[in-house]
Amino acid sequence: MPLRAKVASSVSRTAAALSRAAGRGDGSVIGGWIGLKIDPELLTHLAAGRSVALISGTNGKTTTTKLTVAALESAGRVATNAFGANMPTGHTSALAKAGSTPYAVLEVDEHYLARVLEETRPRVVALLNLSRDQLDRAKEVAMMAQMWRTALAAHPGVQIVANADDPMVTWAALGSPSVTWFSAGQRWHDDSWVCPECGGAIQRAGGDWRCTTCPLRRPRPHWVVEEDGVVDPTGAWHQVKLQLPGTVNIGNAATALAVAAQFGVRPADAVMRLSTVTSVAGRYAQVERDGRLIRLLLAKNPASWLEAFDMAEAAPTLLSINARDPDGLDTSWLFDVDFAPLYGRRVLITGDRAYDLAVRLQVNGIPFEHVTSFPDALAAVPPGRLEVIANYTAFQDIRAELDRVN
Structure with a gap:
């Protein structure tokens, strides 16, 4: 050179x-x-x-x-x-x-x-x-x-x-x-x-x-x-x-x-x-905390949410949505996602734009619980599997929280 x-x-x-x-x-x-x-x-x-x-x-x-x-x-x-x-x-x-x-x-x-x-x-x-x-x-x-x-x-x-x-x-x-x-x-x-x-x-x-x-x-x-x-x-x-x-x-x-x-x-x-290949930049990673097996799935747009629902098991599921710069500031895309695969599961929501997600789930007729943080979500579910689906910065927030606990 x-x-x-x-x-x-x-x-x-x-x-x-x-x-x-x-x-x-x-x-x-x-x-x-x-x-x-x-x-x-x-x-x-x-x-x-x-x-x-x-x-x-x-x-x-x-x-x-x-x-x-x-x-x-x-x-x-x-x-x-x-x-x-x-x-x-x-x-x-x-x-x-x-x-x-x-x-x-x-x-x-x-x-x-x-x-x-x-x-x-x-x-x-x-x-x-x-x-x-x-x-x-x-x-x-x-x-x-x-x-x-x-x-x-x-x-x-x-x-x-x-x-x-x-x-x-x-x-x-x-x-x-x-x-x-x-x-x-x-x-x-x-x-x-x-x-x-x-x-x-x-x-x-x-x-x-x-x-x-x-x-x-x-x-x-x-x-x-x-x-x-x-x-x-x-x-x-x-x-x-x-x-x-x-x-x-x-x-x-x-x-x-x-x-x-x-x-x-x-x-x-x-x-x-x-x-x-077991994990990709934290995606698909499984972490055990307090008897809960947590799997992290990244979903950033309607197409990837569809695939995330296919991967997630029928277990308690935490959804987390932010709208910071890396995520895109417009959350209207949530109405392009069909959340019907979550019927019958226990669904928790969190993140900066949890209320946007709440409106979308209500339209889909899916019961949900709002928690203010990831630790609150962990405390709310019994020991066992917890699926976590989040967009970019929400995903990183949860990874950082898990690292702090570790």
Whole structure:
């Protein structure tokens, strides 16, 4: 690297380490921010010489990135933004910290995909899904699909791994000459009823979909989730044994296998490593406190709440909602979530915007109890399992509370 980049990289690592030592965070943002101030091209310099994969989408980025890293590590050391800092500052900090590695797998915020594509020149880009998110500041879904399509068309040499079950992702990826399709399912349909190509209606039948007025339709996938395993492009079935809950994570595993295959990793070798992933930045973690087995699930938008309900067991369930800057300030999206899966469970609510959640549950006809804090929730439920579903900052608040207790 040029001398300026070397200095910037060293200062980035030092700043991140000081942040961690001072208890001000993991340093995954501040280190990159300072490094880029010294050398605005630092991310490009750090990515040079590595085979890079980018993972982007509205939901599942962090988990799929972690699974992809596990799969790819059979081929060599992998740099990654393990703490979920998925903008260029986080990517810069992660690569600076990792030092020299043959591979890098980076989770990328969907808004930043075009920029990170340009700066890292990846070998592979995985596109998971597109749905509504943070209504007060996120782009409308079709606009995001158009941004992706334009960005990918400008990089025809990149191998795309894309979700054939999502019409928005499919349309965005079709501008690229080289696409590997995977089928991970799409439980949330409410953002893809209208064809992004012509404005016609999307018609679904089973797992298939097509536009009723133009040729756009679901591509034939090369990788397919089948029962508790994944079928690869040769037709071989590989059983996937995960320690992560929910059928959605089988789909994330299929994506990880498809990405790793682009680097020459055989599915039979990669699939064994996926079971080593037990928690993802605290998500899915299980903690025992005072006879209660607490599981933490992150849900940030309607699509992810739908998946969280699928993962949660029929046990007392605590829901926590905040509306701070990282969450998005608009909580009207709660009315896009169907809370019917909670019928019959004991439901507790908390968080800065618990009253917004209370109104939504009342509309759904679901009884609930309001508690003012996480310790109050623990005191209110008997020993046994407690499922916790929370959005970004509420999730972090509860993790911090558990750390204090520990």
